[in-house]
Amino acid sequence: MKAAILRAPGxxxxxxxxxxxxxxxxxxxxxxxxxxxxxxxxxxxxxHRDLTYPRVLGHEFVGIVESISSDDxxxxxxxxxxxxxxxxxxxxxxxxxxxxxxxxxxxxxxYNVDGGFAELVALPKENVKSGGVNLIPKGLSKIEATLxxxxxxxxxxxxxxxxGPGDEVLIIGAGPIGLLHAxxxxxxxxxxxxxxxxERNRAVLAFNAKPDHVITGDLSKEVSAITDGKGVxxxxxxxxxxxxxxxxxxxxxxxxxxxxxxxxxxxxxxxxIDLNHIHYREITITGSYGCRSNGCKRAxxxxxxxxxxxxxxxxxxxxxxxxxxxxRHSLERVGLKAVVTEY
Numbered sequence: 001m002k003a004a005i006l007r008a009p010g011x012x013x014x015x016x017x018x019x020x021x022x023x024x025x026x027x028x029x030x031x032x033x034x035x036x037x038x039x040x041x042x043x044x045x046x047x048h049r050d051l052t053y054p055r056v057l058g059h060e061f062v063g064i065v066e067s068i069s070s071d072d073x074x075x076x077x078x079x080x081x082x083x084x085x086x087x088x089x090x091x092x093x094x095x096x097x098x099x100x101x102x103x104x105x106x107x108x109x110x111y112n113v114d115g116g117f118a119e120l121v122a123l124p125k126e127n128v129k130s131g132g133v134n135l136i137p138k139g140l141s142k143i144e145a146t147l148x149x150x151x152x153x154x155x156x157x158x159x160x161x162x163x164g165p166g167d168e169v170l171i172i173g174a175g176p177i178g179l180l181h182a183x184x185x186x187x188x189x190x191x192x193x194x195x196x197x198x199e200r201n202r203a204v205l206a207f208n209a210k211p212d213h214v215i216t217g218d219l220s221k222e223v224s225a226i227t228d229g230k231g232v233x234x235x236x237x238x239x240x241x242x243x244x245x246x247x248x249x250x251x252x253x254x255x256x257x258x259x260x261x262x263x264x265x266x267x268x269x270x271x272x273i274d275l276n277h278i279h280y281r282e283i284t285i286t287g288s289y290g291c292r293s294n295g296c297k298r299a300x301x302x303x304x305x306x307x308x309x310x311x312x313x314x315x316x317x318x319x320x321x322x323x324x325x326x327x328r329h330s331l332e333r334v335g336l337k338a339v340v341t342e343y
Contacts, residue, residue: 061116165189173239
């Protein structure tokens, strides 16, 4: 089968490799589409803490069930499915508490297990048994269904900071994740949705997510003007290029919640924080990493709703043989999201 193999940072090649074996109590999926995530571009250029080489990247994928090893499987050959990329043990304390994205023995498809930039993907029983394989709702396109994993990550972040009806929300970064955050916040009843984006081309595209405001200038001044000086109730950091310091925390209203959604470079990940400000203003700072196995199912249900159209987020479609073009499109931020659609 054809697969895109990352052999080292900057060295990715499409070649024929051996088809994966059917795992015991697992599945073989024939991939139909796999979106390119910002993490994929990071791994392509710089590597990643969870990445091992050589590796087939791709963790935002959908496909058709091609082979089944268990007679009592809930799936049938030909089912259209979306896959949660986590492979959790199901036994450790985080797993038992429903936080399987924090599994102490977790592996991740597309990081340390071969992923969706290939014609076929083998899913082990742990992934199947955890509920990590989800039927795609009828009427939802395979391309839009690849957004289930990133949308599930947004659900995890917004759950963490308790985003709900009446909140005034600021989302920093109008890339694909920021735009999904904006649409999800609106769906959850946010009163005001503000997107902040420095790059003009993305700021223009951001209006497709129907925010109330798109900020391109001074954050402090514009947020103050929009909120009558109060600040926002929820702040979502949806880009790794922002320093989470007191200037940023100062944009929050009393009782405000900040979610560190994106992993930050080490050069800006350690900053001084005024704990008295946190104390007196009753500020909550949360983190969220990836998504849980039940998140993708929730995301698919949302994506299947007619008023959550997000096909416009895809600004480039490539065949697997042109995977580098798709990675470069995402890396250079010339558009929004790229997706591999031909294998």
